């Protein structure tokens with residue numbers, strides 16, 4: 001076979017995707033997305049949903065917008081597959097938290113979407129998480145352009161109000177989860193950290209689960225009275241004693257398989273004496289215990305935490321009320337139930353005049369590491385970020401994934417971007433930004449992972465339908481089609 005012919009055949013089989021060009025396209029979209037004001041409150045996520053819808057419409061991908069309330073738009077776009085496997089959901093939130101523009105450079109403001117001379121894009125949401133939304137949207141676009149035959153539907157889901165009440169994802173899981181049909185979810189959760197354990201070793205924690213949430217009001221009661229005569233045992237004093245007991249509590253480490261596996265992989269990559277130590281769970285649990293429990297973040301990852309986050313119950317200064325309360329934010333390991341934590345706190349406080357009221361409860365949920373999507377994310381991250389280690393973690397905070405896991409979906413949290421501590425501080429802080437290089441690599445990690453778990457080798461490409469039913473009305477809506485006269 002001539003060289004020319006074999007080159008032609010190779011091309012006919014699969015032209016490689018130009019990820020540099022796709023990264024540039026993603027960057028331009030992200031700039032526009034960052035300029036779209038979806039600061040929550042009030043959110044106005046419909047604006048962001050419409051921007052994503054425009055992109056889908058230009059590419060001929062069916063989409064719909066579901067509003068949980070006026071202006072609180074959630075976008076769904078779908079590429080159909082053969083249905084051999086359940087749908088894969090690429091999840092993101094459209095809303096962003098507010099920013100203090102006066103603390104940012106004047107020419108790189110939170111809603112500017114400016115790209116500076118170093119190829120860095122600035123704006124609130126550059127990391128949390130419009131960048132992830134942008135690479136998810138681009139992944140759909142590329143699968144569609146490449147006419148990749150799919151064995152499962154690939155769904156883009158961008159929701160409102162993650163930052164405050166999770167109403168977007170709650171609405172979608174309560175009203176539309178069955179029709180979405182997603183068995184797997186990719187969302188925020190982990191992000192690559194330079195020098196996490198050792199200098200020069202980037203670590204990408206992939207969140208396979210989230211700690212449970214138990215928000216409590218600890219209420220102390222007692223005889224009310226005049227402030228001029230201190231009595232023992234009135235409500236504020238009882239509350240103070242209870243709070244002191246709660247604060248003195250030292251949690252004990254729960255050595256989850258996830259943390260031991262992440263440390264093992266870090267150790268394997270590192271080598272040497274430190275590497276050997278990290279690969280032996282018995283040594284990690286003894287020699288490293290003090291170090292891990294001494295750092296607030298790793299301690300939170302290892303233990304059930306109880307954090308006193310506020311107080312109430314005061315009236316006027318000269319009145320001792322019948323009740324005083326503190327609010328507690330408890331985050332629980334997967335093997336700790338809310339009942340067990342309540343029993344522990346009750347025993348610890350040891351005062352019949354103090355009761356606990358449950359304000360909110362979400363059980364912890366963990367997805368298995370032994371999953372093709374998890375493995376694909378791990379492998380492609382390590383391939384595209386030289387020298388990186390990717391491994392599982394249980395997140396200390398929760399994301400919208402928790403609602404999908406509750407309904408049986410497997411969820412994996414990874415923003416495939418590499419940041420240092422300063423850049424990480426931009427999330428909910430000042431000067432949030434992302435480099436186009438990061439965005440491009442992240443896009444390739446996500447695209448390759450999604451393609452690997454969704455492609456139907458030898459299968460047929462399925463063109464998405466031109467009409468999509470409008471849920472709730474049972475009718476159909478006209479899809480905006482690409483303008484054939486456009487250049």
Ligand SMILES: [Zn+2]
Nearest residue numbers: 093128129188
């Ligand atoms: Zn977020």
